[in-house]
Amino acid sequence: MTEFRYELLATDGKARLGRIHTAHGVIDTPAFMPVGTAATVKGMLPENVADTGAQILLGNTYHLMLRPGAERIARLGGLHKFMNWDKPILTDSGGYQVMSLSKLRKITEDGVTFKSHIDGRKFALSPERSMEIQHLLGSTITMAFDECTPFPATEQQAADSMRMSMRWAKRSKDAFVEREGYALYGIQQGSVFENLRRESSEKLAELDLPGHSVGGLAVGEGQQIMFDTLDFCVDMLPANKPRYLMGVGKPSDLVGAVMRGIDQFDCVLPTRSGRNAQAFTHRGTLNLKNGRHRDDDRPLDDQCNCPACTKYSRAYLHHLIKAGEILGAVLLTWHNLAYYQDLMRGMREAIAAGRMEQFARDFYAGQEGGDI
Ligand SMILES: CC1(C)O[C@@H]2[C@@H](CO[C@@]3(CNc4nc5cc6c(=O)[nH]c(N)nc6cc5[nH]4)OC(C)(C)O[C@@H]23)O1
Numbered sequence: 001m002t003e004f005r006y007e008l009l010a011t012d013g014k015a016r017l018g019r020i021h022t023a024h025g026v027i028d029t030p031a032f033m034p035v036g037t038a039a040t041v042k043g044m045l046p047e048n049v050a051d052t053g054a055q056i057l058l059g060n061t062y063h064l065m066l067r068p069g070a071e072r073i074a075r076l077g078g079l080h081k082f083m084n085w086d087k088p089i090l091t092d093s094g095g096y097q098v099m100s101l102s103k104l105r106k107i108t109e110d111g112v113t114f115k116s117h118i119d120g121r122k123f124a125l126s127p128e129r130s131m132e133i134q135h136l137l138g139s140t141i142t143m144a145f146d147e148c149t150p151f152p153a154t155e156q157q158a159a160d161s162m163r164m165s166m167r168w169a170k171r172s173k174d175a176f177v178e179r180e181g182y183a184l185y186g187i188q189q190g191s192v193f194e195n196l197r198r199e200s201s202e203k204l205a206e207l208d209l210p211g212h213s214v215g216g217l218a219v220g221e222g223q224q225i226m227f228d229t230l231d232f233c234v235d236m237l238p239a240n241k242p243r244y245l246m247g248v249g250k251p252s253d254l255v256g257a258v259m260r261g262i263d264q265f266d267c268v269l270p271t272r273s274g275r276n277a278q279a280f281t282h283r284g285t286l287n288l289k290n291g292r293h294r295d296d297d298r299p300l301d302d303q304c305n306c307p308a309c310t311k312y313s314r315a316y317l318h319h320l321i322k323a324g325e326i327l328g329a330v331l332l333t334w335h336n337l338a339y340y341q342d343l344m345r346g347m348r349e350a351i352a353a354g355r356m357e358q359f360a361r362d363f364y365a366g367q368e369g370g371d372i
């Protein structure tokens with residue numbers, strides 16, 4: 001069996017090249033984790049997600065406990081078998097999704113009770129129940145149960161929220177069932193306040209967990225406030241363990257956060273945008289609904305080797321989108337996931353070669369694209 005281990009292979013400024021060893025395989029970092037909320041990366045077969053270079057997927061406790069149910073997935077062999085993905089899976093712990101999706105929720109020191117956004121049934125989540133669900137799913141990386149502090153928050157609100165999340169982190173660790181090659185990550189909170197981020201980091205350090213995430217960001221604060229917060233909060237987390245920035249982000253977020261020391265990312269943007277006709281390319285973003293593409297037989301992105309870019313034209317993609325054809329959403333999702341993995345691979349190679357600054361300059365110049 002494999003022990004869960006983070007290898008720091010190279011650094012370039014604050015950027016890090018690393019490798020995470022897990023029971024379900026290796027993750028080269030910096031890494032982007034495609035979101036597979038309801039046990040599927042929407043519109044994609046798992047083998048094609050793997051073909052883009054993804055080595056780990058994200059799942060959600062909240063969605064899977066509502067439907068089809070964690071006990072049912074466990075009876076059917078666990079989430080890996082259920083969705084036919086045998087590489088690592090990281091699952092979020094559910095608190096944040098409760099706040100952003102469910103109705104009639106109530107928060108107490110014990111946890112949260114809420115009504116399903118699907119059928120109104122009543123559910124409860126606590127650190128203990130979240131750990132149990134993630135264990136039933138067979139998650140490779142389990143996230144502690146926390147409360148994502150809304151933005152903006154006063155310092156007092158952020159302090160109260162962070163302190164409850166730290167009490168819940170201890171309860172999460174006490175309830176987590178240790179298995180070789182599996183890990184529990186702690187979640188740093190504290191909103192945009194340096195003193196609170198430090199207090200949160202010190203509390204997490206007492207738990208000696210194998211990895212950590214920066215929570216409480218990508219909640220509407222905007223890129224500059226996110227970067228200003230990352231400038232001080234990432235270094236507060238142990239350098240010899242992975243650092244995961246939750247819910248981020250658009251391509252320029254990824255480049256800026258890698259340069260501030262982040263190793264793991266997840267975001268619905270590449271898949272959600274793909275279903276909404278938006279394509280990320282090396283020359284900037286395109287919306288294939290736009291009529292200017294109707295006669296354009298160029299590939300979407302001439303630096304991409306995904307099926308959408310090697311086998312089809314912009315005109316065809318535009319046609320599929322206008323016709324509401326499922327294949328349009330599939331091909332643009334596929335391309336966006338491939339583009340995100342190419343971006344991560346490019347950053348890993350740049351860090352290995354000590355030219356991350358140049359990579360970032362070239363990236364921003366490319367995004368200005370001009371006639372794309
Ligand atoms: C960027 C983009 C496109 O992603 C969408 C939408 C709004 O932002 C997102 C992504 N931001 C995001 N921040 C997070 C913070 C935490 C956190 O503090 N704790 C835990 N356990 N999980 C978290 C998950 C997070 N996701 O949040 C939801 C509401 C999940 O939809 C996502 O804008």
Ligand SMILES: [Zn+2]
Nearest residue numbers: 304306309335
């Ligand atoms: Zn492509």
